[in-house]
Amino acid sequence: MRGCFYILFGVTSIFGEVCISYLSLNEAEEIAKSYNKELLIAKEGTTQAIERTQQAISRWLPSLNYLGQFQGSEKKELFFNVFSPQNPFTASHSAYLSVFQVDQPIFSTDLIFALKASQLTAEATKFEQASTLNDLLFAVR
Numbered sequence: 001m002r003g004c005f006y007i008l009f010g011v012t013s014i015f016g017e018v019c020i021s022y023l024s025l026n027e028a029e030e031i032a033k034s035y036n037k038e039l040l041i042a043k044e045g046t047t048q049a050i051e052r053t054q055q056a057i058s059r060w061l062p063s064l065n066y067l068g069q070f071q072g073s074e075k076k077e078l079f080f081n082v083f084s085p086q087n088p089f090t091a092s093h094s095a096y097l098s099v100f101q102v103d104q105p106i107f108s109t110d111l112i113f114a115l116k117a118s119q120l121t122a123e124a125t126k127f128e129q130a131s132t133l134n135d136l137l138f139a140v141r
Helices: 002-015 025-035 037-058 109-140
Strands: 063-080 089-103
Touching (some): 025 109, 037 109
């Protein structure tokens, strides 16, 4: 059984991508950083938390909405024609509606608390990522 293990270990070190005997500490750390699932998950969580903070900031900005609608009918209907000031109501088979709307949020404590909470969450996930990296590097060393 032991002979089989040594042969298997020898074959994997010969044909593997990285030769263990020539691997420096910095190279081992870089390999661990790039392939460790826990660290990659922590990095993704940090990225998501930063994006949620940016979403909370974007709630303070004005929102622009545009609605375009076409309506057609078989019989003639009375539609409001904005381009004809003499006769604004005309009978037609079709009409086009367009609405442009700008909304600006007013001062709200909900927006302030949501922004502060997302900033604290992003900071906490950065600390969790640093802790995961420290644990990984400790295990490699």
